[in-house]
Amino acid sequence: MxxxxxxxxxxxxxxxxxxxxxxxxxxxxxxxxxxxxxxxxxxxxxxxxxxxxxxxxxxxxxxxxxxxxxxxxxxxxISKTFQHAQLFPGLTACEGVTVSALFGNHHRVRRDDAEREAREHLTFVGLPPEKHDTTLAHLNMIELRRVQLARALASRPQILLLDExxxxxxxxxxxxxxxxxxxxxxxxxxxxxxxxxxxxxxxxxxxxxxxxxxxxxxxxxxxxxxxxxxxxxxxxxxxxxx
Ligand SMILES: Nc1ncnc2c1ncn2[C@@H]1O[C@H](COP(=O)(O)OP(=O)(O)O)[C@@H](O)[C@H]1O
Ligand SMILES: [Mg+2]
Incomplete structure (x- = not known):
């Protein structure tokens, strides 16, 4: 591959x-x-x-x-997560993943579909629904890792590259x-x-x-x-x- x-x-x-x-x-x-x-x-x-x-x-x-x-x-x-994850801390978990769903792949996705997809990915990676609209600055390390994975999933990768x-x-x-x-x-x-x-x-x-x-x-x-x-x-x- x-x-x-x-x-x-x-x-x-x-x-x-x-x-x-x-x-x-x-x-x-x-x-x-x-x-x-x-x-x-x-x-x-x-x-x-x-x-x-x-x-x-x-x-x-x-x-x-x-x-x-x-x-x-x-x-x-091919999608990669970063060893030192840097995302805008003011974005919510859902917004961060929605951006990736909108711009990270070659599929055309409507804004509300992208948000629904983002929430599905966040649920799949185990971020509880009540945290979907929490800003990244207020998430702990494991929660941030989950968001990172959800972002990667939203770009619909065939290969995922994970760095530490x-x-x-x-x-x-x-x-x-x-x-x-x-x-x-x-x-x-x-x-x-x-x-x-x-x-x-x-x-x-x-x-x-x-x-x-x-x-x-x-x-x-x-x-x-x-x-x-x-x-x-x-x-x-x-x-x-x-
Ligand atoms: N952007 C860069 N500019 C200069 N040197 C770099 C850069 N990125 C990595 N290096 C150097 O390349 C080598 C390999 O680094 P890296 O790939 O980060 O190793 P690892 O991920 O295995 O710890 C190291 O000596 C590192 O200092
Ligand atoms: Mg390294």
């Missing part, structure tokens, strides 16, 4: 993503892990059209989307987030997710790709990844030692 071929991204002299190949299969949950600065966010930013790669290509449903802008890629069916969705959540909220991610996959959405918490990524991923200093060092099932020596040396060892 998604094919990343030999992608390179440099920031000045720093090679943030170095010749990475990646295949995402329809219907799977693919986990992307690696230490801080490994290039995970940069890679998703290239796929979603925030950055243009210095070289390499990205294909989506056999179409070359390399270098297309964010808006066009979103309308084509569970960061800032407590363990039981993290478990709820996993449940939600699986629920979205069950709706037919393919998911690529960056995640720091190993318990989360192991429990939810069909396959895992490990990046280290911009390079892909391993990929496989969760069981293969935990027993991969290169991964233990570069990532798991460090993490468990902390």
């Amino acid at each position: 998604l094919e990343v071929q030999g992608v390179v991204k440099k920031f000045g002299g720093l090679v943030a993503v170095n010749n990475v190949n990646l295949t995402v299969r329809k219907g799977e949950i693919l986990g992307l892990v690696g230490s801080n600065g490994a290039g995970k966010t940069t890679l998703l930013n290239i796929i979603s059209g925030i950055y243009r790669p210095d070289s390499g290509s990205v294909y989506f449903n056999d179409k070359n989307i390399t270098g297309m802008n964010l808006d066009k890629i979103c309308k084509a069916g 969705l569970t960061t800032g959540l407590n363990p039981s909220e993290g478990t709820e987030a996993i449940h939600l991610i699986k629920k979205m996959r069950d709706r037919g959405i393919t998911i690529v997710m960056i995640e720091h918490v190993m318990r989360v990524i192991m429990g939810v991923s069909d396959r895992i790709v490990v990046l280290d200093q911009g390079e892909k060092i391993a990929e496989g099932t969760p069981a293969e990844i935990v027993s991969n020596q290169a991964v233990i040396d570069s990532y798991l060892g460090k993490n468990y030692a902390q």
Whole structure:
């Protein structure tokens, strides 16, 4: 469904993503892990059209989307949530999602239909109806994450790219987030997710790709990844030692 071929991204002299190949299969949950600065966010930013790669290509449903802008890629069916979510704090949850339903996809939606759709998405992600008209400034972390997911759903993605969705959540909220991610996959959405918490990524991923200093060092099932020596040396060892 998604094919990343030999992608390179440099920031000045720093090679943030170095010749990475990646295949995402329809219907799977693919986990992307690696230490801080490994290039995970940069890679998703290239796929979603925030950055243009210095070289390499990205294909989506056999179409070359390399270098297309964010808006066009979103309308084509790839949606990304942000590691540091920034939305206008004065908007209500419903308004934030309605904007995405109106402008985030290639379907023509009327304003009142968009609002109804927004409320359906908010309910699906578990934001109680009495909070639909609360401003974002008055929502807590898990509620904001739900709104983020509802916004992404409103753009009707085929692939959803999630950047550290569970960061800032407590363990039981993290478990709820996993449940939600699986629920979205069950709706037919393919998911690529960056995640720091190993318990989360192991429990939810069909396959895992490990990046280290911009390079892909391993990929496989969760069981293969935990027993991969290169991964233990570069990532798991460090993490468990902390
Ligand atoms: N916009 C940018 N300008 C300059 N350097 C960047 C930029 N974005 C990321 N980097 C650098 O690229 C490397 C990879 O960053 P990033 O993709 O954010 O890693 P990760 O998400 O795995 O923690 C890091 O060294 C980071 O400092
Ligand atoms: Mg990151």
